[in-house]
Amino acid sequence: MKKNIIMLILVMVFTLFITSFVQAQLTNGEIKINKCMAVLEKMASREDQAGAFSQLLARAEGIVIYPRLVNIGLGWGAMFGDGVVLRKDMITKEWYGPAFIELKTASVGLQIGIQEVSLVLVVMDDKGMEAFKSTDFEIGADISIAPGPLGDSLQTDIDFNDSIYTYSYSKGVYAGFALKGSMIHADVKANKKFYGESITCRTILNDKKVNNEVALKLVQSIEQISQ
Secondary structure: OHHHHHHHHHHHHHHHHHHHHHHHHOOHHHHHHHHHHHHHHHHHHOOOOHHHHHHHHHHOOEEEEEEEEEEEEEEEEEEEEEEEEEEEOOOOOOEEEEEEEEEEEEEEEEEEEEEEEEEEEEEOOHHHHHHHHHOOEEOOOOOOEEEOOOOOOOOOOOOOOOOEEEEEEEEEEEEOOOOOOOEEEEOHHHHHHHHOOOOOHHHHHHHOEOOOHHHHHHHHHHHHHHO
16 A cells, blocks of 8 residues: 555656656747647637637637736726737648737726636738737727637628637636727747747748747647637
8 A cells, every 4th residue: 555655656756847847848938839729729628619719710810829818907907918929821821920929908997806817819811910910009999809709600690800809718806807908019028039039020920930849739739629
């Protein structure tokens, strides 16, 4: 009995060591990409939206994933977090990126609480992608954005007039949450560290085909979900 317990402890310690070792070999950008992949897979597994989400993603020109946004409110509100954006060439079907971006919001009004939000933005057209290439733009100002369709399949009456569709899940209680008005900025430091040079989101999303091993796994996950 004691031998079995000792063996179990040794296995647990070894597993923890291996996990920590693997994590230590990843860059901060790769760790963030792994978190994005976990969010994407969880979003695709939700029964109330899995089919529609999958079919919508198959038509998309890009995807933006924020693994963790923090939303805080006490009369005034603030939301912040960072994520990645990828672009799909609709002709060659090749993926470009990832570009690292930040989201920041400040607001006033009736709002109270704290909340952590995982957010996926499905970008449907050139106008939506152009915004993420240029960065420094306000969500909802000039680009139409709407909640993503739910259900086990896309309904025939959806006209896809919106540039961006949103999917999210959250932890915590918050009154007054809204995505519109949030500012999107390039995460300049993260992009420079990941690519080894100062580089804009436009250059990344236009010219940098996905070739990082961890990012390729994220693309593989996107394509599997889109089938």
